[in-house]
Amino acid sequence: MSKKLKIEYAERIKQLPPYLFAAIDAKKAEVQAQGVDVIDLGVGDPDMPTPAHIIQSLKLAADKSENHQYPSYVGMPSFRQAAADWFSRRFGVTFDPAAEVVSLIGSKEGIAHMPLAFVDPGDYVLVPDPGYPVYAIATSFAGGVPYMMPLKAENGFLPDLDAIPEAVAQKSKLMFINYPNNPTGAVADYDFFVKVVEFAARYNIIVCHDAAYTEMAYDGYKPLSFLEVPGAREVGIEFHSLSKTYNMTGWRIGFAIGNPKIVAGLGKVKTNIDSGAFQAIQEAAITALAADQQCVKEMCDIYRKRRDLMVSFLTRAGFTLASPKATFYLWINNPEGMTSAEVSAMFLEKAGVVVTPGNGFGDAGEGYFRISLTVPEERLNEAGERIVKVLGSK
Ligand SMILES: Cc1ncc(COP(=O)(O)O)c(C=O)c1O
Structure with missing residues (x-):
């Protein structure tokens, strides 16, 4: 009978913090298993096809x-x-x-x-x-x-x-x-x-x-x-x-x-x-x-529309934020008195919306959450409606 190998990870692997998006994915799967149509505004992965x-x-x-x-x-x-x-x-x-x-x-x-x-x-x-x-x-x-x-x-x-x-x-x-x-x-x-x-x-x-x-x-x-x-x-x-x-x-x-x-x-x-x-x-x-960079311009037009849409929902929900001039991310202050983990748990559990807790990007990210604009406009609209419903229209 062969001896069972004792598999030991290297220190550099043992010391790694848990991979942020893996933990979020696990929570997302739990909520989906309850039959919720989850909208993922977590990962920044463009949803549109390559030109x-x-x-x-x-x-x-x-x-x-x-x-x-x-x-x-x-x-x-x-x-x-x-x-x-x-x-x-x-x-x-x-x-x-x-x-x-x-x-x-x-x-x-x-x-x-x-x-x-x-x-x-x-x-x-x-x-x-x-x-x-x-x-x-x-x-x-x-x-x-x-x-x-x-x-x-x-x-x-x-x-x-x-x-x-x-x-x-x-x-x-x-x-x-x-x-x-x-x-x-x-x-x-x-x-x-x-x-x-x-x-x-x-x-x-x-x-x-x-x-x-x-x-x-x-x-x-x-x-x-x-x-x-x-x-x-x-x-x-x-x-x-x-x-x-x-x-x-x-x-x-x-x-x-x-x-x-x-x-x-x-x-x-x-x-x-x-x-x-x-x-x-x-x-x-x-x-x-x-090639001509028209496709890039068209992508930016789409993200700009999405940005404006989400910023208007968030403003309705009582958040104060400036529209970013670049990237497809919104970086938003947590509601008063909540931690980043609490905010992302609240949006997932009450609205079926995944947002990324700011502290996942480092300790100085505590106090914020991130929304990625990489979902189609109808889904973003739906997510915005749900966020406003959870926090109430201000
Ligand atoms: C800030 C930043 N740098 C680099 C990357 C990596 O991009 P890629 O390896 O796809 O070129 C990403 C991907 O999300 C990113 O957000």
């Missing part, structure tokens, strides 16, 4: 046998060229596609691998709180210490760099920032990026700007790239994703762009862990980036 011209491009590329072999680790030259060309058209800054662009299997992959390239055990990494959970977890996986930079409403949800203790700044290797921001919907202006560059240069910190939402913007607002600021290319890189821009979350394609030494460090990790993105997907991504 037809991009799908068509994948179909043609999938037929080519040369696309069936291992791709290049760092991306096809034509994909990196298309990414650099898009970047230059969009932000007016040029990069060398051969040395300053690397393909990613979704921007999450690149973000998660950054600390492995640059962080040694005990090094600090500056991480926004609330923020996309991957920054802190990837830091811990590399043995680094995440130092949380609170994003406060009074600072426009920008980190206060002057509040970072000198000793922490001295020990920090990386800084993650993300604008337009998930989960707060905040945007960053030029002056903020200038301050980030100065700070990074002073303390020798690599800046990782997560730019996943630069194309989801409204009311004529055009988000900036961090790399538009003089000196940025000396201190950092930017992560771009096709996921939200072209409804391609399932395709897993993005790129990092910026300082060649930093791009090369990330590339080194990738070479040893993954084998690049499927070439047919890279070809479709070239189509997405090079």
Whole structure:
């Protein structure tokens, strides 16, 4: 008889907080089992299909046998060229596609691998709180210490760099920032990026700007790239994703762009862990980036309408919130006296609506909840009606 194996997880796994959306999904399933038609405003996954011209491009590329072999680790030259060309058209800054662009299997992959390239055990990494959970977890996986930079409403949800203790700044290797921001919907202006560059240069910190939402913007607002600021290319890189821009979350394609030494460090990790993105997907991504961007404009029009609809329901229900200029998230103060967990439990149990508790994005997210606008207008309308019913029309 074989001896039963004692399976023991590594400390880095044991120490992980429970995955936010898994816990929410379990609760959602419980409520659904009671026969409730649950509306999920939790996860930020676009509900609309990838535009037809991009799908068509994948179909043609999938037929080519040369696309069936291992791709290049760092991306096809034509994909990196298309990414650099898009970047230059969009932000007016040029990069060398051969040395300053690397393909990613979704921007999450690149973000998660950054600390492995640059962080040694005990090094600090500056991480926004609330923020996309991957920054802190990837830091811990590399043995680094995440130092949380609170994003406060009074600072426009920008980190206060002057509040970072000198000793922490001295020990920090990386800084993650993300604008337009998930989960707060905040945007960053030029002056903020200038301050980030100065700070990074002073303390020798690599800046990782997560730019996943630069194309989801409204009311004529055009988000900036961090790399538009003089000196940025000396201190950092930017992560771009096709996921939200072209409804391609399932395709897993993005790129990092910026300082060649930093791009090369990330590339080194990738070479040893993954084998690049499927070439047919890279070809479709070239189509997405090079084609007319009308489909992006149409998507933004849809999200803007949804945003206005939900903001009007929430205002009726007594909430005070400004319409975000970008992202498809609403970041809302809890009703007086309630915790984020209580608010999300209340909406799920009483309205059959899933919202994300703000503390799931970090301790500084307590006091808020997040609504994602990635459901069709009729469902959003229904969710809004239910929210107003639970809280009463004010
Ligand atoms: C802030 C932020 N960054 C990065 C990502 C990852 O996007 P992807 O890996 O699909 O490119 C997400 C996805 O939700 C996100 O919200």
